[in-house]
Amino acid sequence: MTRQAQLPIERPEPRLLPPRPASRLLARFTRYDEEFAVRGDLAEEYAERVRESGRRRAARWYWRQAVFALGSYLRISIRSGADMLRNFVKVAFRNMVRYKLYSLINLFGLAAGLALGLFVVLYVRYELSFDRQNERPEDVYRIVARQIGNVYQGTDWWACSPAYLAETMKREYPEVELACRVSPHGGVFRNGDKVFRESAAFFVDPDFLKIFRIPVLSGAPPDALAEPFTIWVTMDTARKYFGPENPVGKILLFNNRFPFRVAGLVAAAPKPSHFRYDFIASLSSFPEILGGEEGRQSLRRKGSLDFTTYVRLRRGADPAGLEARLSELSSRSDENGERRNRYALQPLLRIHLYSKFNFDLAEDNSDIRTVYLLSALGFVILLVACFNFVNLFTARSATRAREIGVRKVLGSERWDLRLQFFGEAFLFTVLASFSAVLLVRLLLPLFNTLVGRTIDFSLLFRPGTLLAGGAIVLFVAIVSGAYPAFLLSSWSPVPILKGAAPSGGGKSSALRNVMVCVQFAASIALLACTFIIGAQMKYIREKDLGFARDHIVTLRVGDEALVKNAAAFREEALKNPGVLDFAGSDVLPSYIGGGGARNQDDGRAIVFYRARGDERFPEVYGMTLLAGRKFSPDYPADEQDSVLINEAAVRALGWKDPIGRRLRIDGMSSAVRIIGVVRDFHYHPLSLPVMPIWIGLNRAKNNYFSIKISSANMTATLKHLESVWKKFSPNYPFDFTFMDERLGRMYSAEKRFAKMFVAFSFLAAFLACLGLVGLSAFTAERRMKEIGIRRILGASVPGVAAFLARGFLKWVAVAALAAFPIAYFASRSWLNRFAYRIALGWAPFLAALGLALVLAFVSVVVQSWRASASDPVRCLRNE
Amino acid sequence: MKDLTPLEQMILGAIWSLEDEAYGVFIKKRVAELSGRDLMYGTLYNALSQLVRKELIGKSSGEPTPERGGRRKIFYHLTPEGREAFREAFQVQRVFWRRLAALGKVLER
Numbered sequence: 001m002t003r004q005a006q007l008p009i010e011r012p013e014p015r016l017l018p019p020r021p022a023s024r025l026l027a028r029f030t031r032y033d034e035e036f037a038v039r040g041d042l043a044e045e046y047a048e049r050v051r052e053s054g055r056r057r058a059a060r061w062y063w064r065q066a067v068f069a070l071g072s073y074l075r076i077s078i079r080s081g082a083d084m085l086r087n088f089v090k091v092a093f094r095n096m097v098r099y100k101l102y103s104l105i106n107l108f109g110l111a112a113g114l115a116l117g118l119f120v121v122l123y124v125r126y127e128l129s130f131d132r133q134n135e136r137p138e139d140v141y142r143i144v145a146r147q148i149g150n151v152y153q154g155t156d157w158w159a160c161s162p163a164y165l166a167e168t169m170k171r172e173y174p175e176v177e178l179a180c181r182v183s184p185h186g187g188v189f190r191n192g193d194k195v196f197r198e199s200a201a202f203f204v205d206p207d208f209l210k211i212f213r214i215p216v217l218s219g220a221p222p223d224a225l226a227e228p229f230t231i232w233v234t235m236d237t238a239r240k241y242f243g244p245e246n247p248v249g250k251i252l253l254f255n256n257r258f259p260f261r262v263a264g265l266v267a268a269a270p271k272p273s274h275f276r277y278d279f280i281a282s283l284s285s286f287p288e289i290l291g292g293e294e295g296r297q298s299l300r301r302k303g304s305l306d307f308t309t310y311v312r313l314r315r316g317a318d319p320a321g322l323e324a325r326l327s328e329l330s331s332r333s334d335e336n337g338e339r340r341n342r343y344a345l346q347p348l349l350r351i352h353l354y355s356k357f358n359f360d361l362a363e364d365n366s367d368i369r370t371v372y373l374l375s376a377l378g379f380v381i382l383l384v385a386c387f388n389f390v391n392l393f394t395a396r397s398a399t400r401a402r403e404i405g406v407r408k409v410l411g412s413e414r415w416d417l418r419l420q421f422f423g424e425a426f427l428f429t430v431l432a433s434f435s436a437v438l439l440v441r442l443l444l445p446l447f448n449t450l451v452g453r454t455i456d457f458s459l460l461f462r463p464g465t466l467l468a469g470g471a472i473v474l475f476v477a478i479v480s481g482a483y484p485a486f487l488l489s490s491w492s493p494v495p496i497l498k499g500a501a502p503s504g505g506g507k508s509s510a511l512r513n514v515m516v517c518v519q520f521a522a523s524i525a526l527l528a529c530t531f532i533i534g535a536q537m538k539y540i541r542e543k544d545l546g547f548a549r550d551h552i553v554t555l556r557v558g559d560e561a562l563v564k565n566a567a568a569f570r571e572e573a574l575k576n577p578g579v580l581d582f583a584g585s586d587v588l589p590s591y592i593g594g595g596g597a598r599n600q601d602d603g604r605a606i607v608f609y610r611a612r613g614d615e616r617f618p619e620v621y622g623m624t625l626l627a628g629r630k631f632s633p634d635y636p637a638d639e640q641d642s643v644l645i646n647e648a649a650v651r652a653l654g655w656k657d658p659i660g661r662r663l664r665i666d667g668m669s670s671a672v673r674i675i676g677v678v679r680d681f682h683y684h685p686l687s688l689p690v691m692p693i694w695i696g697l698n699r700a701k702n703n704y705f706s707i708k709i710s711s712a713n714m715t716a717t718l719k720h721l722e723s724v725w726k727k728f729s730p731n732y733p734f735d736f737t738f739m740d741e742r743l744g745r746m747y748s749a750e751k752r753f754a755k756m757f758v759a760f761s762f763l764a765a766f767l768a769c770l771g772l773v774g775l776s777a778f779t780a781e782r783r784m785k786e787i788g789i790r791r792i793l794g795a796s797v798p799g800v801a802a803f804l805a806r807g808f809l810k811w812v813a814v815a816a817l818a819a820f821p822i823a824y825f826a827s828r829s830w831l832n833r834f835a836y837r838i839a840l841g842w843a844p845f846l847a848a849l850g851l852a853l854v855l856a857f858v859s860v861v862v863q864s865w866r867a868s869a870s871d872p873v874r875c876l877r878n879e
Numbered sequence: 880m881k882d883l884t885p886l887e888q889m890i891l892g893a894i895w896s897l898e899d900e901a902y903g904v905f906i907k908k909r910v911a912e913l914s915g916r917d918l919m920y921g922t923l924y925n926a927l928s929q930l931v932r933k934e935l936i937g938k939s940s941g942e943p944t945p946e947r948g949g950r951r952k953i954f955y956h957l958t959p960e961g962r963e964a965f966r967e968a969f970q971v972q973r974v975f976w977r978r979l980a981a982l983g984k985v986l987e988r
Contacts, residue, residue, distance in 0.1 A: 017948065036924045037940075040950035041903035047946055065920050072921030076928045 016047040019059045022066040032073045042066065084416060085423065091403070092424045099396060105774040106392050107432050109767050113385020114429075114436035114476065116763060118460065119447050120378030121468045122440070126272060126455045127371050130352035133270045135213045136312065139177075140348035141319060143169075143309040143326075144357055145341050151607045152358045152593070154688050159357035160305040161343065165329075166205060169309075173325065175317035180207035181283055181307040182275075184361055188558050188732050189279070190253040191241040197558070197735045201254075201279035203286055209266070211312045212273075214280075219248040219264020228285040229258065232266035237278040254281075255558060256731040258289055271454070274351045274362035302330075303341070308361045311345075319345050364452060370753065377757075380522050381764045382476065387515040388771035389428065389480040393421075395512060395778045404488055417489035425481030433473045450759060452752050483511070513811050516775065519768040520815035521822075524852045526761030528823035529830075531844035533754045536831060539686075539838050540747055546681030546690075547589055548622035548708075552739035553721065554588055555705040559729040566614075566702055572724045578710045578717030583620040584702030585613030590742040592683045592693065606652045608665070609683070609691055612698035618644065618678065620706050628659040628676030631697045638697045644676045649692030663694070672696070682836070685746045689835040706739070765852065769859045772808060776860040780804060780867030788872035800868035805860040812856045816849045823848070883968045886926050887935075889914050891965040894936060894955050902941065902952040927955065935961035 017023075018039075026032075026039050033039050042065055049058035096103040131137055143161040150156050166179040186199040202208070206225040209216065216222055216232065224230055231252060238247045247262045254260055266280050287296040299306070313319060326343040346355070353368040407417060437460070440447075444457055459465055557563050570582040587593060592609045611617075615631045626647065631638050643663070650658050662671040672694070680690040709717045718736070725734045744751075780787070783804070790800055823845065831837045883891070893909035894901040903923065911917050930936045941952040957965065979985075 016946075032924075035953075036927065037903060037947075037951055037953040038920065038924065040943075040947035040952060041907075041920060043948040043950065044904050044944075044946050045907075068919045069921035069924065072919075072925040076925060079928075079932075 015055070016050055018043050018046045018062050022059075022063050026066050026069065029070065029073055032069075032076070038069055042069075084419075088420045088423045089427065091420075092427050095396075095400070095424075101777060102392050102396055102774050105770050106389055106428060107435065109385050109388040109770045110428065110432035110476070110480075111435035111439060112763065113382045113388075113767060114433050114472065115439035115443070116385075116760070117378055117382045117472045118436055118440050118469055119443075120374055121465055121472065122455050122459055123447075123451055123453070124371055124375055125459060125462075125465055125468070126453055127353060127366055130272045131274055131348050133273075134211075134348065136315070137348050139313045139315065139317070140211055141311050141313065141345040142348065142351060143311065144344050144346045145305050146344070147305070148340050148342065149605060149607075150340070153684060155356055155358060157357045158305050159355065159360040159362075160307055161309045162302045162305060162341075163299045163307055164302060165343070166207075166307070166309045166311070168329065169311060169326075173322060175313050175322055176311050177314045178207040178211050178312040179309065180205035180211055180311075181309055182208060182361065183283065183286065183307050184275075184277070185289075187255045189241065190256060190731065191250065194241050195731065195733050196240070197556075197733050198278060200277045201281055202275075202277040203281045203283045205283050207312075208280070208310070211310050212269070214269070215267045217265040217267055219262070224263050225280070225282045226284060227263075228282055228288065229260050230263040230282045230285075231260040232264050232280040233262060234266060234268045234278055236268070238262075238265060254289070258285065260285070272352075274365065276363075305341075305359070310348075319347075364749075374756070377526075377760050380526075381760060381767065382472070384519045384522055384764055384767045384771075386476055386480050387519050388767060388774070389425070389476075390483050391512050391515050391771055392774045392778070393425070393480065393484045395775055400488070414489045418485040421485035421488060422477070422481040425484070426477040429473050429477040429480070432476075433469075450752065450756050452748070512775065516768075516772065516808065517811045517815045517818070519764075519771055520812045520852055520856065521819040523761070523765040523768045524812075524816050524819035524848045525823040525826070526757075526764050527851055528819065528845045528848035529827050530758050530761045531847050532823075532827040532838075532840065533757055533830070535838050535844065536834065537747075537751065537754050539836075540750070540834075543682070543686065543836065545743070546624070546679050547683075548620070549589075549740045549743055551709050551711050551714075552620065553707045553709055553718070553736045554739055554742065555707070555725070555734075555736050557703050557705060557729070557732075559732050562729040562732075563701060563703060565728055566700075566705070569705070569724060569728050572727070573707060573721060576717055576720040578713050578720065579707060580710055581616055581620045581708040583614055583616035583706045584699075585611060585617045585704050585706065586698060586702055587611045588704050588706065588739070588742065589621055589681065589683045590739065590746065606649075606692060608649065609693040610665075610696070611683075611693065612696040612702075614699050614702060615697065617706070618695065620708050621681075623681060624679040626677045626679055628674070630676055638675070639699060641670060641672045642675045643672045643694040643696050644678050645674055645694050646678050646690065646692065647680045648690045649694065650677055652692045665694070686836040687834045765855060768852075769855045772856055773859040773863060776804065776808060777863040777866075779807075780864050784867065784870075785876060787868050788876040791868065791872040792876075795868075797865065797868045801861050801864040804864035804868070805857060808856060808860045809853060812853055813849075816845075816852070819848075820845050883964060884926075886918075886922070887930060888965065888968050889916075890923070890926050890930065891935065891957065891961060891968075895957055895962070895965060899954070899956075901955045906955070930961070934958055935964055 023039055023043075026042070042062060046058055046062050049061055131140075134140060142159065143165055145158045145161050147156050147158060152158075163181060166181045169176045170179040181204065183203045184199070185201055185203050186197070187201060188195060188197050189201070204225065206222055208214075209222040209225070217235070219232070220230070225232075233241070233247060233252075241247070241252065242250060248264055250262045252260045252262060260281060269276050287299060290296075290299075313322070323343070323345050326345075330341045330343060351362060352365055353371065355362065355365045404417060407420075440460065441457055444455065448455055460469070557566075562569060566584045570584075573579050573582055587610075589611075592611050615633065618625075618630055623644075625644075628644075630644065631642065635642070645658065645663075653663075655661060658674045658677060661674050663674060664671045674694075678695070682690060683693065684691065707721065709721075721736070722734045725732075787800055787804075790803075791797075795803075824840070827844075828840060831840065889910050890906060892913060893906045896913075897905055897909055903920065906927075907918055907920065907923055910923075927936070931938060935958060936955045937958050939954050939956070941954050943949050943951045
């Protein structure tokens with residue numbers, strides 16, 4: 001057009017000029033206009049038509065032609081767009097092959113980031129999908145209870161409720177459609193010589209199967225659950241006890257006393273559910289199991305929370321209204337202090353992520369905070385990976401400046417070029433996402449153990465996940481394509497073709513540095529958090545808990561006969577020199593229940609935990625006596641009313657000299673006498689402060705045995721213990737657990753979290769380094785000539801390498817400044833979850849910075865070294 | 880050999896007959912003269928771009944003229960392949976009609 005304007009041409013009479021808006025419209029599509037001389041042709045015929053049939057008709061004709069022409073232009077451009085695309089793809093592949101290192105780094109970094117993104121999507125989806133396969137999940141609720149004042153493990157909310165609630169609710173509230181009680185009762189099951197201790201036997205009301213839509217695979221229908229002593233087993237359980245035989249109609253002996261008739265096969269709990277069971281047994285058999293009259297009584301008690309209760313409401317029922325009426329229910333009676341109870345409805349879909357209740361049926365409930373945190377981490381790492389891509393892409397742009405110049409001169413419009421870069425980013429992302437899916441496939445088992453879940457690969461191909469995955473891919477493509485697309489396409493072609501450096505170079509290298517900075521800030525913050533988490537985990541592992549936990553074998557005794565025979569068992573066990581000590585107790589230090597007590601002076605209620613054991617119980621666990629005395633056979637009255645208390649109890653009571661004073665304990669007729677004070681020991685996880693506890697003497701009814709063994713010859717000692725066990729309790733399996741194992745289980749969630757965090761932060765650091773490797777290799781290459789000159793003028797190889805590295809290391813140091821506060825506040829809020837925690841010092845931060853510097857230094861120097869070690873003459877010659 | 884659409888045949892015919900004068904306005908007029916069809920310019924360009932892509936025609940630009948508002952003409956010419964394609968299409972049609980006639984069928988108006 002400019003060329004044409006310079007030509008001296010006579011202008012036609014104005015009357016013959018086509019309508020301006022239409023011609024302007026056409027003029028906007030420059031390439032079309034130029035390719036076909038559209039406006040020329042139209043103007044020529046227009047002038048003719050004005051002469052023949054007047055301006056108005058001609059103008060109408062022109063408009064029609066113009067609009068139609070634009071329509072057909074669209075078709076042409078789509079067709080030629082396909083041509084262009086083919087060319088782009090070709091060029092993109094050529095570039096990929098030519099710059100193998102960059103491409104590999106790019107592809108691998110992006111794939112790793114994307115794989116992590118996919119993992120996070122999978123995980124989040126899995127966590128959110130808990131209990132959703134229920135037919136009407138939004139209508140199902142669990143009754144939770146708050147026993148005001150009855151604090152246990154930091155909360156007075158309980159996931160269980162009294163026995164009568166289910167039936168009463170169903171009877172009295174029309175909106176309750178189904179209601180059931182569940183009690184996960186552990187015990188020993190036996191079929192012939194196949195004996196196992198089981199923890200997942202659910203004793204349930206018939207509605208259970210209906211509420212959770214659990215299909216009976218064969219045998220009697222769910223209604224048969226009303227009958228006492230019927231049991232359904234899952235496939236796996238059936239195989240375990242009956243092998244290939246059909247189990248229906250067979251007998252399973254529970255706790256060696258109660259014969260249960262196998263009524264049928266039941267499907268396993270749909271995955272993922274908040275509960276898992278191996279047996280479904282009729283709850284109507286419960287009174288018998290609990291011991292006749294006593295059992296029946298306990299089922300009627302309104303104050304004690306013995307069952308998990310689920311209800312399903314009718315469609316459209318109002319849960320808030322029902323909840324309000326529930327509290328009326330508890331205020332009606334004051335039996336066993338039920339008036340203290342407040343009931344609430346917890347939606348089924350919130351159980352997995354929003355539960356913080358005592359005695360939850362669910363063992364591995366998660367926390368919505370973990371889900372958020374993981375998503376945020378995934379996002380950050382994805383961003384780091386994106387930055388890598390952008391960085392390398394723009395860094396490489398200079399080598400492509402000529403291509404861009406040529407394309408521009410040959411008539412590519414700005415948008416064509418943008419499209420090309422977006423397309424290239426997209427191509428890369430698609431390639432990377434295929435590799436990412438492959439990585440996910442390979443690493444899913446590893447990830448599953450890391451997060452403690454059983455996520456199935458097929459979850460990736462559900463519409464929702466695909467959509468989310470597609471969104472991530474698109475997001476990455478757009479974010480990483482946008483910057484090069486807009487920067488590179490804006491370059492003016494002439495200087496580039498003349499060999500000058502691209503005009504945007506300075507600005508873009510600043511941006512690159514900022515991105516390196518952000519990457520390293522993320523890595524340093526994550527590394528610092530990792531070190532802090534690691535230190536806290538080590539602290540948990542190694543902290544002196546105030547009691548011994550090593551080499552103590554614990555046994556749960558199910559056999560009543562053995563409980564009575566404990567003394568004989570003890571004698572027999574101690575015959576082996578490997579057995580050092582023996583104690584019986586009704587609880588273990590890893591699992592101590594609560595109870596109330598009152599200050600004798602002012603009647604103030606104090607939350608007390610309680611344990612009972614024989615004389616050796618404090619000894620086996622190495623409790624330190626601070627005042628008074630321990631239990632002794634010399635004082636026969638000890639068994640009636642003597643207790644030991646801990647320091648926390650003394651503090652709570654506010655007594656200067658508690659020895660010999662009396663303490664009133666809820667549920668006991670007479671006050672107990674304090675005979676000694678022991679040092680505080682951590683019978684709860686370290687997230688909770690040590691609470692007051694009293695330890696009573698109990699020689700007869702001890703359901704747990706704790707046996708201290710010597711660290712030498714452990715296998716032989718355990719063999720010996722097993723043979724003693726078999727002698728005394730032949731019908732029960734010898735299932736022992738070491739005390740430290742039990743304690744370790746308290747922290748399984750924290751351990752998983754820590755491992756996950758380590759994995760994530762090292763991935764982030766790795767990606768950041770990967771980016772740096774590519775970038776520094778590139779810089780070195782671009783500064784080849786400078787390096788050559790420096791070398792010729794006498795610079796040494798290490799000198800030049802250090803000089804090149806300095807530029808990057810400066811940015812890493814800047815990144816640390818941004819990272820430290822973030823890491824500090826994040827890790828402090830995590831540490832605050834623990835009542836006992838490490839002090840937050842400088843060490844983890846400096847370690848993170850040091851590690852980041854070392855990693856950055858290595859990745860930069862290796863590349864710089866290679867560049868500076870190459871022959872300077874060769875560098876300078878190539879022109 | 881790719882098949883030509885009737886429109887493409889007409890346009891090839893127009894260009895061929897116009898010899899050195901084949902640019903947008905004249906091609907459109909020649910097609911109208913030959914077939915009675917008044918094409919839209921958009922349709923014409925569409926077909927032309929298609930023919931260029933198939934390398935049946937080539938193009939060159941001429942000088943700007945005042946009646947075109949000072950804009951150039953784009954001239955089209957048949958390439959050897961275009962000539963061949965056009966000849967073949969013509970041949971096919973001639974043979975086709977002749978054989979129809981030999982069968983005793985004559986299309987009446």
